[in-house]
Amino acid sequence: MSLYIHIPYCERRCLFCGCHLFISKDHHAGGPYVDRLLAEAEIIAKRVGRDHRVMQLALGGGTPNFLLIEDMQRLIDGLRAIWEFPEEGERSIEIDVRTTDNAYMDRLLDMGFNRVSFGVQDLHPDVVSRVRKHQSQELVEAIVSHLLERKIQALNFDLIYGLPGQNPERFGQTIDETIRMRPSRIALFGYAHVPWMKSHQKVLERYGLPDEKERVQLWGIAFEKFRDAGYVPIGMDHFAEPHDELAQSQRVGRLNRNFMGYTTARGLDLVGLGVSSIASVGDVYVQNRKEIPPYMDDVDAGRLPWQKALTLSTEDKMRRDLIIDLFSNFTLDAAAFEKTWNVDFWKAFAAEREKLEPLAADGLVNLGDTRIDVTPLGRFFIRNICTVFDQYLDPTTQRFSKTV
Numbered sequence: 581m582s583l584y585i586h587i588p589y590c591e592r593r594c595l596f597c598g599c600h601l602f603i604s605k606d607h608h609a610g611g612p613y614v615d616r617l618l619a620e621a622e623i624i625a626k627r628v629g630r631d632h633r634v635m636q637l638a639l640g641g642g643t644p645n646f647l648l649i650e651d652m653q654r655l656i657d658g659l660r661a662i663w664e665f666p667e668e669g670e671r672s673i674e675i676d677v678r679t680t681d682n683a684y685m686d687r688l689l690d691m692g693f694n695r696v697s698f699g700v701q702d703l704h705p706d707v708v709s710r711v712r713k714h715q716s717q718e719l720v721e722a723i724v725s726h727l728l729e730r731k732i733q734a735l736n737f738d739l740i741y742g743l744p745g746q747n748p749e750r751f752g753q754t755i756d757e758t759i760r761m762r763p764s765r766i767a768l769f770g771y772a773h774v775p776w777m778k779s780h781q782k783v784l785e786r787y788g789l790p791d792e793k794e795r796v797q798l799w800g801i802a803f804e805k806f807r808d809a810g811y812v813p814i815g816m817d818h819f820a821e822p823h824d825e826l827a828q829s830q831r832v833g834r835l836n837r838n839f840m841g842y843t844t845a846r847g848l849d850l851v852g853l854g855v856s857s858i859a860s861v862g863d864v865y866v867q868n869r870k871e872i873p874p875y876m877d878d879v880d881a882g883r884l885p886w887q888k889a890l891t892l893s894t895e896d897k898m899r900r901d902l903i904i905d906l907f908s909n910f911t912l913d914a915a916a917f918e919k920t921w922n923v924d925f926w927k928a929f930a931a932e933r934e935k936l937e938p939l940a941a942d943g944l945v946n947l948g949d950t951r952i953d954v955t956p957l958g959r960f961f962i963r964n965i966c967t968v969f970d971q972y973l974d975p976t977t978q979r980f981s982k983t984v
């Protein structure tokens with residue numbers, strides 16, 4: 581299985597952030613939370629058994645390294661006592677460089693973490709100051725150098741385009757510096773401005789946000805620089821070194837995408853621990869309670885701390901497969917799909933075909949009798965293409981962030 585653990589604490593809030601978190605300067609708050617994570621794992625183990633191999637472990641947040649190192653150690657030891665973590669598995673953690681040091685990182689490596697993600701976002705001092713994420717390039721570089729000395733090359737950088745203060749020159753410098761530090765994977769996300777959901781983002785409007793045209797320009801600069809530096813574009817928003825497993829999976833059409841982003845593994849059940857975490861097990865999606873007190877109350881009472889659950893219909897699963905294929909591999913073999921799902925593809929998706937025709941006329945997709953292929957231009961608009969197959973999306977009643 582794949583295991584995601586949400587650590588929802590941060591010392592302060594960055595203004596662009598859309599993550600689910602609570603602000604605290606008291607790092608001891610992580611101790612009781614870890615108690616509940618372990619208790620929740622025991623509740624799950626009672627139901628699904630202990631005989632499982634965790635092939636992927638991911639700690640995200642919030643700030644996972646908000647935890648005191650002794651709490652982190654307790655968490656990892658406790659989980660290892662419940663499930664098996666094979667040596668060849670991936671164990672990744674998101675790190676805020678402002679609240680870590682070499683000694684902390686060394687302990688994480690000793691615990692078995694073998695991939696480290698950095699929320700870099702941008703390296704220009706004016707941009708990071710506007711979004712209130714005061715982290716210097718030197719700080720990022722110091723931790724990266726230390727990890728490279730320790731022979732950890734599985735490093736991820738998350739970058740964001742569309743932030744206030746970004747322009748082609750500044751963002752180009754950020755990309756150049758990123759390439760110089762040579763992380764093995766880069767996620768390049770568009771800033772999602774959703775102040776109706778995240779009211780703190782409203783403050784950023786006083787600086788002026790890049791418009792659609794500027795966003796596309798920033799994205800294009802990054803795309804070209806990464807490509808020219810030898811990175812392989814992965815799916816809609818990632819880049820990877822050619823030898824990285826993501827690039828290899830994409831080459832053989834095995835790339836997958838789940839709540840955490842692109843992944844090499846298909847068919848793993850995803851179990852989530854902690855507030856707001858999402859699980860996808862068999863035909864069921866579940867999301868945990870979002871507030872800490874009710875989450876803890878449920879766990880203390882021996883209950884699964886679920887806020888909501890959804891059982892997928894056959895139609896849901898079929899559409900999920902289709903969307904993941906297009907999102908990940910930019911192609912869909914309709915003939916193979918028909919065999920798997922026992923449907924006449926274009927009969928089942930006749931309404932969608934009608935909506936795809938204008939996109940085909942714009943040169944974004946090629947529609948064949950037995951396949952759909954996203955064109956190189958269409959890759960930039962893959963979200964728009966995939967939403968055609970989303971039967972729950974209702975743009976007349978819902979508001980979303982920009983797709984490009």
Ligand code: SF4
Pocket residue numbers: 589590592593594597598599601641642643676699713
């Ligand atoms: S960007 Fe990271 S550090 Fe900043 S508030 Fe969000 S989760 Fe916390």
